[in-house]
Amino acid sequence: MIPKEARAEARELRELIRYHNRLYYSEDRTEISDSEYDALMRRLMELENRWPGLITEDSPTHRVGAEPLEYFQSIEWDPPMLSLDNVFSEERFREWEERAVRELGLECPPDYSVEPKLDGLAVALVYRDGVLERAGTRGDGAEGEDVTPNIRTVRSIPLVLEGAVPGVLVVRGEVIFRRDDFREMNRRREAGGLEPFVNPRNAASGSLRQLDSRITSERPLSFVAYGTAEWPPDVSDMHSLFGLLGSLGLPVNPWNRTCTGCEQVCAAYRRLEDAREELPWDIDGVVVKMERADLQERMGTISRSPRWAVAWKFRAEEAVTRLLGIDLQVGRTGKLTPVARLEPVFVGGVTVSSATLHNADELERKDARPGDMVVVRRAGDVIPEVVRSLGNPGGDRSEPFRFPGSCPVCGGPVVREESEAAHRCMNPACPARLSESLFHWGSRDALDIEGLGSKLADQLVDSGLVKGFPDLYRLTEVELAKLPRMGAKSAENLVRQLKQSTGADLRRFLTGLGIPGIGRTAAGSLAERFEDLGSLMEAGVDSLTSVEGVGPVLAGSLHRFFHDPVTRDVVEGLVEAGFDPKGSGPSRNGSLSGLTLVFTGSISIPRDRARQLAEDAGAKVTGSVSPATDLVVAGPGGGSKLDRARELGIRVIGEEEFLSMV
Numbered sequence: 076m077i078p079k080e081a082r083a084e085a086r087e088l089r090e091l092i093r094y095h096n097r098l099y100y101s102e103d104r105t106e107i108s109d110s111e112y113d114a115l116m117r118r119l120m121e122l123e124n125r126w127p128g129l130i131t132e133d134s135p136t137h138r139v140g141a142e143p144l145e146y147f148q149s150i151e152w153d154p155p156m157l158s159l160d161n162v163f164s165e166e167r168f169r170e171w172e173e174r175a176v177r178e179l180g181l182e183c184p185p186d187y188s189v190e191p192k193l194d195g196l197a198v199a200l201v202y203r204d205g206v207l208e209r210a211g212t213r214g215d216g217a218e219g220e221d222v223t224p225n226i227r228t229v230r231s232i233p234l235v236l237e238g239a240v241p242g243v244l245v246v247r248g249e250v251i252f253r254r255d256d257f258r259e260m261n262r263r264r265e266a267g268g269l270e271p272f273v274n275p276r277n278a279a280s281g282s283l284r285q286l287d288s289r290i291t292s293e294r295p296l297s298f299v300a301y302g303t304a305e306w307p308p309d310v311s312d313m314h315s316l317f318g319l320l321g322s323l324g325l326p327v328n329p330w331n332r333t334c335t336g337c338e339q340v341c342a343a344y345r346r347l348e349d350a351r352e353e354l355p356w357d358i359d360g361v362v363v364k365m366e367r368a369d370l371q372e373r374m375g376t377i378s379r380s381p382r383w384a385v386a387w388k389f390r391a392e393e394a395v396t397r398l399l400g401i402d403l404q405v406g407r408t409g410k411l412t413p414v415a416r417l418e419p420v421f422v423g424g425v426t427v428s429s430a431t432l433h434n435a436d437e438l439e440r441k442d443a444r445p446g447d448m449v450v451v452r453r454a455g456d457v458i459p460e461v462v463r464s465l466g467n468p469g470g471d472r473s474e475p476f477r478f479p480g481s482c483p484v485c486g487g488p489v490v491r492e493e494s495e496a497a498h499r500c501m502n503p504a505c506p507a508r509l510s511e512s513l514f515h516w517g518s519r520d521a522l523d524i525e526g527l528g529s530k531l532a533d534q535l536v537d538s539g540l541v542k543g544f545p546d547l548y549r550l551t552e553v554e555l556a557k558l559p560r561m562g563a564k565s566a567e568n569l570v571r572q573l574k575q576s577t578g579a580d581l582r583r584f585l586t587g588l589g590i591p592g593i594g595r596t597a598a599g600s601l602a603e604r605f606e607d608l609g610s611l612m613e614a615g616v617d618s619l620t621s622v623e624g625v626g627p628v629l630a631g632s633l634h635r636f637f638h639d640p641v642t643r644d645v646v647e648g649l650v651e652a653g654f655d656p657k658g659s660g661p662s663r664n665g666s667l668s669g670l671t672l673v674f675t676g677s678i679s680i681p682r683d684r685a686r687q688l689a690e691d692a693g694a695k696v697t698g699s700v701s702p703a704t705d706l707v708v709a710g711p712g713g714g715s716k717l718d719r720a721r722e723l724g725i726r727v728i729g730e731e732e733f734l735s736m737v
């Protein structure tokens with residue numbers, strides 16, 4: 076029996092959350108902080124966990140959680156989702172407009188709806204009796220992919236429309252990334268060592284077409300509605316259609332305008348082109364539609380395009396120039412990015428003299444070589460990129476660019492991990508990546524130096540106090556206490572923690588070095604196999620390859636790491652600072668020896684601590700339940716993993732029992 080108060084509170088929370096979602100996504104403003112919003116969401120989840128009967132199909136908490144799909148179902152569009160004809164100049168637009176006026180036999184200039192043309196992925200949302208039922212991509216117009224679970228994770232899309240909407244309403248619009256969301260997402264990806272997305276459009280398309288909606292849910296996508304498949308009753312022009320969509324809780328573009336006649340449309344086009352850089356999303360032109368429903372119907376469609384609308388694209392943002400050379404930039408994580416040095420060229424409103432070539436794969440695909448003529452694109456505030464090479468008309472071409480074997484900044488060894496596009500500098504003490512390396516060195520899985528956060532790491536490097544790892548171990552309390560926001564007490568603690576860290580075992584030591592491909596798992600296997608650092612450093616490629624989880628490529632790069640003078644020097648410096656890391660020996664025959672274990676739900680000790688306990692007891696910890704799972708440790712709110720475990724008849728235990736076993 077669910078208490079009446081809980082029911083009322085859940086209803087109120089849902090309304091509040093929807094209200095704030097709408098404010099944020101439709102009106103671009105907020106009344107509460109992120110943490111207040113999270114608190115509302117958390118409280119609702121608590122109630123729903125406690126009384127699952129409270130969960131409704133449309134609950135804002137229920138946007139995520141579907142299991143990955145095997146493939147996309149198809150979804151049919153009738154009437155089909157048409158694509159617009161493009162015009163690329165004012166002259167062509169005027170021709171289109173004149174023809175329309177002539178054909179319709181109008182005596183005075185008609186009204187047009189002028190809308191920013193968002194550069195994203197077109198989708199349609201099917202609402203039945205006001206509830207989101209299905210959603211899909213445009214596909215070929217007649218048939219798209221059913222991406223309903225992914226669409227449900229887009230927070231600006233209401234799962235339930237506001238007000239009564241009987242029957243079926245098919246809403247069309249664009250799924251996009253706002254620029255600020257896109258930048259923030261890329262910043263986080265890079266901080267996590269992931270490849271950043273190239274541009275918002277590709278990222279939006281890639282994010283929405285994920286078979287696992289949990290991935291989509293982590294991407295901050297937005298939605299903007301631009302129409303409906305059929306005219307709703309009592310709506311006779313675009314302006315009132317947008318009014319209706321907005322009142323139903325669907326985001327519409329605040330820049331949409333009704334214009335009378337050709338001159339007003341041209342003025343609106345120029346205004347948007349001028350404002351383009353300041354808009355919150357990328358646009359590549361304007362869409363001009365007949366404002367009135369009856370005129371749209373009279374003009375009709377031909378083949379795949381409506382005749383009552385046209386996409387008027389902005390001036391090309393591409394230009395051709397000569398590629399003078401290719402430089403390499405080393406990023407904070409050690410990633411080497413090839414950058415094109417260009418003969419300066421005016422494109423997209425600014426002079427561009429360098430452009431990114433992204434990575435080795437892209438460079439090879441485009442086959443851009445120094446001396447070639449190349450096409451450069453600059454769209455929105457995305458960094459300029461080289462789109463393709465035109466070769467060197469009338470001249471000989473130079474050799475294709477080769478990535479060097481050593482880092483242009485520090486001379487350390489460069490590797491390209493298996494299945495990775497990026498080349499990375501392996502030297503943790505490389506000046507380009509030193510502050511990230513120090514932060515990683517202090518992280519919990521590595522040397523676990525609590526005081527060594529990312530801010531302090533930056534300060535240590537910027538102040539020149541630390542130029543390499545051994546410098547960390549020469550720091551004095553007096554030196555540290557001079558840094559901004561560092562008290563005597565913290566300085567004392569840090570020096571003590573650093574000193575303690577020199578007693579770390581081989582696993583932590585290896586994890587801390589941040590060698591590409593060596594995370595805590597591989598480091599653990601190496602620490603089991605090798606007695607101490609010395610024997611690991613002298614090991615041949617064959618004996619490294621015999622370690623579980625270390626393939627020939629990884630073995631090769633490890634071997635290189637320990638033999639290249641630059642990186643070997645870093646390790647030897649640490650040994651001089653007092654490190655003498657020992658291996659753990661073959662894993663003990665613990666109480667959970669040989670078992671594969673999965674955690675789910677919330678448990679009272681930190682998850683990584685629980686994981687450590689399980690591993691120390693000999694278990695292998697994995698993230699998802701499969702027939703290979705032996706044991707599931709479940710806390711409250713276990714969800715789909717728990718269901719799956721029960722389905723497969725896998726033994727499920729609680730936290731207390733788990734703790735008694737380790």
Ligand SMILES: [Zn+2]
Binds near residue numbers: 405484485502505
């Ligand atoms: Zn380097």
